[in-house]
Amino acid sequence: MKVSLKKVAQFSVLSSLLVLAACGGGGEQATGEKEGQAAGGGVITADIGVISYISGPGAAYGEAITSGLKLAQKEINAKGDVEINLLIEDSAGKQDQALTAAQKLMNSENVTAIIGPTLSTEMNVVGPEADLNGVPIMGTSTTAEGIPQLGEYVFRNSIPEALAIPASMTKAIEKYGAKKVAILYGNDDVFTKSGFDTMKKAAEDMDLEILTIETFQKGQSDYNAQLTKIKGMNPDLILASALYNEGAVIMDQARKMGIDVPFVGGNGFNSPEVIKIAGDAANGLIVATPWYGEKDDSKVKEFVSKFEEEYGKKPDQFAAQAYDALYIYAEALKNAGEADRDAFRDALAQVKDFNGILGNFSFDDEGDVVMDPTVLIIEDGQFKEFN
Amino acid sequence: MLAELINPYYLQVASFVLINIILGISVYIPLSTGQLSLASAGFMGMGAYTSALLTIHFELPIVLGIIAGTLVAGIMGVLIGIPTLRLQGVYLAIVTLGFGEVIRVLFVNWESLTKGSVGLSGIPHMGREILASLREFGFNPQSLGLQNNQFIFLTIFFLLLVITAFIIWFFRRQHSSRVGRAFAAIKLDEKAAESMGINITYYKVLAFAQGAVIAGFAGALYAHVLAYISPADFAYHRAVEILVFTVFGGSEVIWGPVFGSLFLTLMPEVLRFISEYRYMLYGLIIIIMMAVRPQGLIDVHLLELLKSKTAKRRQKYGAGNQKSM
Known part of the structure; x- marks a missing residue:
């Protein structure tokens, strides 16, 4: 009796192992077949994961990004070269949530590639993990220093501050002949802090005299102390690395105090909300942006009208960047010819001179952005191209 | 099949659950002497930054980094615990909340060391380091039929599971020991406890410091599981979140914070299918639970x-x- 029990046990272990092996093999075969068919039929089907900031205080970013993506998805799938399924997950703006969302997409949903997450802090956590798993990942709104350097599989199509800020500074200096600048920045936010680092470096490179560096905190409402000091020093230009909500209040208070020099802002300052909050005081703000909705370009006009029709409001830069990002993915997918992660990564790295709504776009060796930003200035309560 | 069961996604969520359980316990311990502390986020940050900086700059092994982070948080706990002894209830909560903010502002402004609000990246990852050192001994996860990332998350999970189980076991033992009875007596009536000969100063500081040690420990683990930390992680939102774990689960017995952390960490993941509405439902669940069971679930x-x-x-x-x- 005992012996037979042992045999039964041995047999069941053996058979379960066999079943396991068969299952594993079967799974691989199935996916292989699926890809083969797709390539043969001419339509490449791919699951693209999206990690976005959909709930929480920054949900407006996530909403813009997902609407841009959905619009692009509709158009791309209608064209019929590639079939993209979007799997959208929420990160709530938290690193740990972004990481679990990424794990879910990479391991449970087996996506080919990921778009997102929204914040640079989230990308700092998700990027290395995706790189380790060999899943291509592209940020559409991550502008901080060092994002594409996280790994070979990490890309972005959002213009980094290191490209945008010097561009707007150069133009402003040329126009106004500025020599002395004052810098004002929010030191408790990743975005504004990293913008400040770029500003300081650019100012040093351009041999500008930095009169003073002042800081403020998120949610501050009174900037008179900093502005009084700046006013006393008489700068030609004020560099302000601030998010639009604080930035608009700063400009308002500065103008009331009689500071009428132009402001140069970072990417976070670039929002139509500035004009809404500060009104006339917003005139004279110079920002560099990848996205200019009034551009005289058929693609841009088409996108703006389609977006307005679909969502009832004008697209912002986040929607535009996300829209272009999915088109870049579609192009890479077409060139790769299959929904394989490695083939897709190689094809993505080779995307060059892609002509999207943001302009002419290429990746450099590290997966960072190569393109010329547009410099804008607020005049008479409107964003206009700055020349 | 086995490979499918060991999904890094589930393991990742489980790891966060375990870390949150440890954090929940760090609020429960001071609370078991009647001290409402909101400093756990601050202590957690101290542990995380200490360990991260030591392992990045001095290439210390992670274990030593975590121990150092725990100790620093513990020492800080004693230093904060002594002067705040005379405070009770809301007043203590305000002071500890202030302490947490001081710590966060310190991380933001000490830029030469902490890189300010940009945060520390490139912290050695616990699982990847374990795998790398096992590789040196000629071990290969493929020999177990596992992929590298599966192995990494499996080791992290089991490590955290053992640690959490030990902590729960320790505090359950403590609860029924002389120390635990002293804690309970102090919570019920401080004056009566004192007149019974219980050294109130000693036990209150002990409870506060134990909370700090546990929070610092959890923070150090968090840093090495996430491999990136920034001051915003340890803001007062975190302190409130940890407090909610304990209050929601129940602060009378240790199973309260354990269950609270488990439930409230799992909830947002389980609710993923309703995407942007999930935090609405999450909030609703908390409101209903608190209305029905104000003393906590357990x-x-x-x-x-x-x-x-x-x-x-x-x-x-x-x-x-x-x-x-």
């Missing part, structure tokens, strides 16, 4: 009820067994 009565039920069932089952004999 309290002494519930545990006794469960115990007596299982005991009855066992009696029945036992009797049934005897019959068939």
